[in-house]
Structure formats: C-alpha cells, structure tokens
Amino acid sequence: MTTRKKLKIINDPIYGFITVPNKLIFELIEHRFFQRLRRISQMGMSYLVYPGAHHTRFHHALGAMFLMEKAVRVLRSKNTEISTTEEDALYIAILLHDIGHGPFSHAMEHSIVENISHEQISLWMMEELNKEFKGALTVAIKIFKNEYPRKFLHQLVSGQLDMDRLDYLRRDSFYTGVSEGAVNSERLIAMLYVKDDALMVEEKGIYSVEKFIVARRLMYWQVYLHKTSLVAEQLLVKMLKRAKYLSDKGAEVPASTALSYFLRNHVSAQDFSAEILDTFATLDDYDIVSAMKTWVHHEDFVLSELSKMLLNRDLLKIKLKKKPIPKEKMEEKRSEVMEKYNLTHEEVTYFVFEGLIENQAYDMKKDTINLITKTGKVIDVAKASDQLNIEALSKKVVKYYLCYPKAH
Known part of the structure; x- marks a missing residue:
C-alpha cells in the first residue's frame, strides 16, 4: 500500500487547530489500537438524554494532548525543567490514557470481562505498543504508572487538575449543551506551577479552581449521573450479562467474532494474553449495536426485551x-x-x-x-x-x- 502523506494538523471544534507534535505521536495516532477510539463513544449512553453527545474517545484523547502541550509550555516559562524525553512521554501518556476503554466506555468493565478496569487494559495496550515501537513508550508508561521519579508529571496525566479532566469537562459540556461544565482550561493551565515536585496553582487562579470544582459537581449530577443515562447504562450491562449467561448455557447468541469471544469465554486479568488483547482491540460500539439489533428477535424474553428497551429508548x-x-x-x-x-x-x-x-x-x-x-x-x-x-x-x-x- 502507498505511504500516506503525514497529517500534521487536526481541526477540533473546541480548540481549533491541533498540531501533531512529532512523528512518533503521529504513528501512534495512526495505529489501529488508537483508531479504534473513533468507534468508542466518550459518554456511553448519554446521547439518549443529550442527542449531541456522540463525540468519541478519539476526540477527547487528542484534546487532552493539546492541553498537555500548553501545560508544558507554561511550566517551562516558569523555570520548571522538562526534558524533550519527558515532554514526549507526557504527550504519549495522555494520548493513550483511555486507549483501553471498551464499547460504550464503561459497560464492558461491569459485564463481560471480569473485574478488569479500563486503566489496566490501557496499560497492557501501552506495553504492547512499547514492544512494537522498540521501547519508545518506556518513560510514558513509568509516568502513567506513577513510577517516574518526578511526581508532578504523573499529576498532569492523572490528578485533581489533570489534562484529562480539563478536556472532558469542557468537551462534554460543549457536546451536551450543558454550559455549567464549561471550565476555563486555558486560564487554569496558565496558572499552573511546580514547587517541590508537586503541581499547584498560583493563588490568583483561585476563582478558576473554584469554578472547576463546581463545574465538576454540576456535570456529574446533570450529565454523568443523570438518571436516564444511569438506567440506560445499567440496562446495557444487564443485556451483556444476559447474553453471556445464555452463551454459558449453550444457547446460540449471534454476535460479531470479537464479541462472541468475550461472551463464550470467562476472561480474567490472569488470562489477558497478547492474543486476547488483539481480539479486544477489534471490539467497539458497533459490535454492541449490531448485536442488539439481532437480539431483539432472540427467543429469550429477557435478552429480547432489554435489547428493545435500549434500541427504542423505552427504558425502565x-x-x-x-x-x-x-x-x-x-x-x-x-x-x-x-x-x-x-x-x-x-x-x-x-x-x-x-x-x-x-x-x-x-x-x-x-x-x-x-x-x-x-x-x-x-x-x-x-x-x-x-x-x-x-x-x-x-x-x-x-x-x-x-x-x-x-x-x-
């Protein structure tokens, strides 16, 4: 196949143009593990309440990386030394922080894989990519696991004021139309400071921090924990559990190859081999939606009813x-x-x-x-x-x- 011309700029509805910082980041974005995030919704079943909430984990990961670039620039301008290796590692860690999410974001964790969090799967995927990219992700993985000596780097990826939260609050607010969640990510980043290896905020940024905390609370009650989204998410989990239960009993439960594998097999953390990870990496929202459309006609009343409820938004x-x-x-x-x-x-x-x-x-x-x-x-x-x-x-x-x- 012909080599694709390198894509350097991505147009984002929130921030405008996002520039891909280097060749390695570009190649990670191009990788099938990451491209799969285009088919994983950022907000699960929330589109049943907010019709605009159809954005994906792909959008969010790129947005969080863009904010990380800003954070690196700000901290360097305040005399915090960040080497080129650390900078690249931060971009990789934030870009891949959600790579292990399953279909509809959280439903898989509670239904057809046994007590395996998306963070754990993200880590396995990063380790697999590290083999493929000949160790280029080693520092990023250390930062992601909080094993890197400079702790503030991990806080930028996963902490109270990390780039993940600063992006998803603003992005989810934009796509749902719930303006209460619109945090001023630019001002918050401009106020960041590092002292004694800890990330903090300059005192004059206090009102932006207050707004961020209040926005988070309002977004949780109004959006993430909205009762209709909540019941839809529960029905999705129960539908997948029922499909798995029927598969265990030997009933025929039509599904895609990847989904069938997880329905027929009990997969725990110990079992997650490179082959299983590869199968997981082909699983996305479309597998679930297409299965649901078939299961509407299943002879099992429970599976059929749960599928109808979700497809037709006739919820409990x-x-x-x-x-x-x-x-x-x-x-x-x-x-x-x-x-x-x-x-x-x-x-x-x-x-x-x-x-x-x-x-x-x-x-x-x-x-x-x-x-x-x-x-x-x-x-x-x-x-x-x-x-x-x-x-x-x-x-x-x-x-x-x-x-x-x-x-x-």
Missing part, C-alpha cells in the same frame, strides 16, 4: 432516594413484575433492581489542589476559598435508586 422507570431502598419495597415490585410478565425469580432481577450513586466534587484527603502564594506559602484551595465553601463540596453525596418497568 427510575426513582432516586436519599435513603437506601427498603428490601420489602423491592420484593413487592419484583412480585408484581414476575406475575405480570410470567418471569422466574432469576429473570426478574434484570428488570427490577437497586443501586447507589456517589458524587464527590473534591477530595480533600486524596491528591488535594494546592495554591501557592507570592511568598511561596502552600495552602489547600478548600482552606483558602472565601467565595464558596469548597469543604462542603468535598463531602461525598450518596443517592440510592430503584429501577422497574413502567406501567404500560
């Missing part, structure tokens, strides 16, 4: 409460539904279930956001804040939910 009813759902309330609902649809005890658990959601905008105990004053004093933003009580936002809020079929 969901009620949010401040206290745990009483056991008798759930049993009562289950009995009603079992009788109405002639279901077994096991089958009804797919249609009547409970759970909880948590939201903590700022964790004061873990990885705090510190401010540095003109005199060099370091203070936690929650202690310095006069505008809003950040301490109140650091309290974990828990809500409980109950899902059950609507009365048709």
Whole structure:
C-alpha cells in the first residue's frame, strides 16, 4: 500500500487547530489500537438524554494532548525543567490514557470481562505498543504508572487538575449543551506551577479552581449521573450479562467474532494474553449495536426485551432516594413484575433492581489542589476559598435508586 502523506494538523471544534507534535505521536495516532477510539463513544449512553453527545474517545484523547502541550509550555516559562524525553512521554501518556476503554466506555468493565478496569487494559495496550515501537513508550508508561521519579508529571496525566479532566469537562459540556461544565482550561493551565515536585496553582487562579470544582459537581449530577443515562447504562450491562449467561448455557447468541469471544469465554486479568488483547482491540460500539439489533428477535424474553428497551429508548422507570431502598419495597415490585410478565425469580432481577450513586466534587484527603502564594506559602484551595465553601463540596453525596418497568 502507498505511504500516506503525514497529517500534521487536526481541526477540533473546541480548540481549533491541533498540531501533531512529532512523528512518533503521529504513528501512534495512526495505529489501529488508537483508531479504534473513533468507534468508542466518550459518554456511553448519554446521547439518549443529550442527542449531541456522540463525540468519541478519539476526540477527547487528542484534546487532552493539546492541553498537555500548553501545560508544558507554561511550566517551562516558569523555570520548571522538562526534558524533550519527558515532554514526549507526557504527550504519549495522555494520548493513550483511555486507549483501553471498551464499547460504550464503561459497560464492558461491569459485564463481560471480569473485574478488569479500563486503566489496566490501557496499560497492557501501552506495553504492547512499547514492544512494537522498540521501547519508545518506556518513560510514558513509568509516568502513567506513577513510577517516574518526578511526581508532578504523573499529576498532569492523572490528578485533581489533570489534562484529562480539563478536556472532558469542557468537551462534554460543549457536546451536551450543558454550559455549567464549561471550565476555563486555558486560564487554569496558565496558572499552573511546580514547587517541590508537586503541581499547584498560583493563588490568583483561585476563582478558576473554584469554578472547576463546581463545574465538576454540576456535570456529574446533570450529565454523568443523570438518571436516564444511569438506567440506560445499567440496562446495557444487564443485556451483556444476559447474553453471556445464555452463551454459558449453550444457547446460540449471534454476535460479531470479537464479541462472541468475550461472551463464550470467562476472561480474567490472569488470562489477558497478547492474543486476547488483539481480539479486544477489534471490539467497539458497533459490535454492541449490531448485536442488539439481532437480539431483539432472540427467543429469550429477557435478552429480547432489554435489547428493545435500549434500541427504542423505552427504558425502565427510575426513582432516586436519599435513603437506601427498603428490601420489602423491592420484593413487592419484583412480585408484581414476575406475575405480570410470567418471569422466574432469576429473570426478574434484570428488570427490577437497586443501586447507589456517589458524587464527590473534591477530595480533600486524596491528591488535594494546592495554591501557592507570592511568598511561596502552600495552602489547600478548600482552606483558602472565601467565595464558596469548597469543604462542603468535598463531602461525598450518596443517592440510592430503584429501577422497574413502567406501567404500560
């Protein structure tokens, strides 16, 4: 095949033109592992609530890399030494931080692979790419795993004020139309500072940090934990679990080659060989959507109903409460539904279930956001804040939910 002309500039709706910094980054973007992210939605099932939320992990990874370039420039201008090797490693680490996400972003982790996080799969993919690129990703992997001696580099990739969060809040806000999440990423990056190997923010950036923490809280309640997105995500997980259960029982569950492999096999962290990783790397949203369209006609009532609900956006009813759902309330609902649809005890658990959601905008105990004053004093933003009580936002809020079929 002919060699493609090198693509140097990408037009992004949020930041305008993004320049690919070097040949290695370009080759990683071109790699099939990374190109697959074009087919993985950034926000799972949120498009059922916000029709514009069809952007992908591909968009987000490039955006986060663009912000990392800005952060490197800012920190160098403030006399923080970052070598060319470290700079390239930061770009690689942030570009590939989400490469291990499965279809619809989080559904796979809770259904057809056994307790394997996307971070773990991202790491395996990076290690596989490192073999292919003859060790060029070694420093990036150390930064990603927080094993590199300069700790602030890891904070730029994964911390309270990392480039990942600064991009996804702004990007998700843009595509959903929820303006409350529009953080001023440029100003926040301009205020970054490194002291004693720790990332912090200049004191004059306090209001931008406050806005960032509030934006995060609002985006979680209004978008990421929106009750309709929540019930859709749960139905997706249950549909995949049902398909796996039926496959285990020997039933025929038509699906693509990659999806069939994960439905038929129990894959744990110990089993994840290079071959399995290769199969995983061919799996994306389209496998799930196409399977769902076939499963609508499946003879199993549960699989068929769950698929119909998702395809036609005819979801379960969901009620949010401040206290745990009483056991008798759930049993009562289950009995009603079992009788109405002639279901077994096991089958009804797919249609009547409970759970909880948590939201903590700022964790004061873990990885705090510190401010540095003109005199060099370091203070936690929650202690310095006069505008809003950040301490109140650091309290974990828990809500409980109950899902059950609507009365048709």
